[in-house]
Amino acid sequence: MTAASLIENRTFDEIAVGETASLTRTLTVDDIQLFAAVSGDVNPAHLDPAYAETDMFHRVIAHGMWGAGLISAILGTELPGPGAIYLGQSLRFTRPVGLGDVITASVTVTEKRPEHHVVRLDCRCVNQAGETVISGEAEVKAPTEKISRPRMPLPVVRIVSHDRFRRLAERATTDTPLPTAVVHPCSADAMSAAVEAAEAGFILPILIGPIAKMEAAAKEAGVDTAGFRTIDVPHSHAAAAEAVARVRAGEAALLMKGSLHTDELMAAVVATDTGLRTERRISHAYLMDVPGYPRPLVITDAAINIEPTLEDKADILRNAIDLAHVIGIERPKVAILAAVETVNPRMRTTLDAAALCKMADRGQIAGALLDGPLALDNAISEAAAKEKGIVSPVAGRADILLVPDLEAGNMVAKQLTFLGGADAAGVVLGARVPIVLTSRADSLRTRLASCALAVLLARAATKAAPGIGGAA
Template sequence: MNDPNYIENRTFDELKLGDSASISRTLTAEDIKLFALVSGDVNPAHLDPDYAATDMFHRVIAHGMWGGGLISAVLGTQLPGPGTIYLDQSFRFRRPVGLGDEITATVVVKEKRPDKQIVILDCRCTNQLGEEVITGEAEVIAPAEKVRRRRVELPDFRLATHEHYRRLLERVRGGTPLPTAVVHPCDPAAIAAAIEAHDAGIVMPILVGPRRRIEAAAQEAGADISAFELVDAPHSHAAAHTAVAMVRDGKAKLLMKGALHTDELMGAVVCRENGLRTERRISHAYVMDVPGRAEPLIITDAAINIAPDLDAKADIVRNAVDLAKVIGIATPKVAILGAVETVNPAMPATLDAAALCKMADRGQIEGAILDGPLALDNAVSVEAAREKGIVSPVAGCADVLLVPNIEAGNMLAKQLTFLGNADAAGVVLGARVPIVLTSRADSLRTRLASCAVAVLLARAATLAAPGLPQAAE
């Protein structure tokens, strides 16, 4: 009786002419990238179908992955199975293999040579239409002793493809780069971030800060900034206020944080007399690219509001809903997080969650589906929600996570980043213009994604998209 938890061989003496075995697998984009990762072969002819002829692209994958891999898997696990020694192979690649093709590899015993226990097997791979992809034969030494072993459980490996960020960048490319006031870019990392966004066709940087320090940072970074406007300001405080004034005057459509503290930049933004406040509470959101998730995950607020009250949380949700819609989530599902999924008067976060849900029911928060309180596992895991008997359109499939305070948001985002191999693109919402927050520790991919999110928000505001905050009087 076959047990899927075990693999068992067939010895040379047990094999008969005509014996066969097969295995099937569907080719995915992740398979191709994993193959490149293991082999080290990053030739664009293999990985970029836009670069190479489609036929050549797919033939390379067929040669490398399915030719050796699937047939070897049949020989090593089924026929003859464990203990088999692979000696030689001869294959012909007859047809391209495309993404989504289901390939079945079959081996058939063709010849036995008793003197050295050598077995010749016909090998054949076909696609889901029954068309031959690979034909040929393999030569092996069959095992002499019977082997039965528990099947090795492979790790749950997830490749960080950053597909969400790639799509964001594709959406912003091709438009007019937005004039962006880069505040106090006085270190090489800040200069590099501005240049990277410019070279990607996303923004047109306006460098605001002490001229000599900016020029010295550019020289240290080996960067040419001669094409950019440079607005001299004596120090970081003045640079922040100058950049805000440029936005108010219509000279800049975005703000981008350089080498200054976030609270110093935000002090100029929230200034009541000449800042960039709107009718909304200003908040921060991370757009997380989490391996294994089909869509981006928004975490808010992890950088601006320390301990938001109910009114502040309502605006934080509204800002996050606007962001979710701009990045392509038509009806965002918002999970209001707490330590438990029941309302407990001793835990204020659960009371706020219940109130926010009722506000959504009454139309005070529009354009999204809210539920809470939900513990984190119930918000992102369908299995966890089902185990606890939670029936909700949000549980297990949240697009937005509203955290109870800044500590929870900061820790959650950094746990995903440093332990879960996620990327976090940060943007400040609720001001007259989006504000890009980048860190020296951010990767190029994350910095560009932060700029892309801000550009999408700015374009939506230019088109007067319903629901985006209006300037305060």
């Protein structure tokens, strides 16, 4: 084992007055969030600019404690190092420490007391401008025996904050919630989802279903629906048909799935004479907030089209591109997924990818940058794409993943959700109005994000023609 891989202490006899040790670190967002998670300190002064200046006292202390941790690290690993016993410390936080500040922490031995092998050290943290942000003293009992220990690797810590969904919800909140036909909310989960979205200011629910079952669901959920319009129908099939009729009549700007199967709702939506079809193929998209991925990720289609044709895929892409534009991605990068990144005549998915890219070149699919076929690793990892020699403005930076079929999309989305800690807001596109799809397994944040996304899509549709999902 090399000396660099070991931590070795300084014994009491080896330590000299005036001896010093230091380390330098930069304060990052992850550092602050980790501190908040470990300490349980949820004061918004940590990160929210609206509170940072008004609660300067808290920010000085909280971020200063991060600096104090640097001092502790020096005492535990360098001077004196392993075997030292912390006896006490007094610190003064003299200046705030902000994001991006480069802090150098140092300790200097000022006194040795042989009776109990006590060492006193001056402690100081200085920012990149040379200003002292922390000053004080520490007292430790120094080791008397030499100790060498392996330098342990730091654990890999992933910060999961889902700020993108919070910002999405902020954009969707207005004084005029959209009237929304909530289809068969006859379970506690479905009723809670509708009420939560109403309380967030996104929707004005129109509850459609058997009145007795809806009242029982509201009671079980512990929510008050007295202020909502209610339409009594005998069963879920009738609820789906009635909800679609209310949209066609202009009474509702959104559809929201309750406790009925997706196929049952979609049968009413796609009905030839009475449904909500447009010139576009109806499709589903997940907007995902994936920890560690630097941008929102749209995955389509994971719920509607089982084995889409080339023509279907073109419409699925157009719907997803519209969605990306609504959330602020001006020219989304689309990765058309396959198992390989080369065109293989025996693999229809790769042929479809090549055809879609050529359609984009000819202007048949507009508003995005397409590339494919790309395997998933090459679509989302620049390192993987570079390793395979793939030169592409999309590879490693995809905003939209077009999956080969429903099974692949469902698996990718659920793997990211349940193994990768991602949040997924689901919405159906290509109909006259956006359709909110939520699941009993969804978190409150996911349910609200799905509603917020649908609201933004509906508002965008009223400002542009042909609108979200194509002309009616």
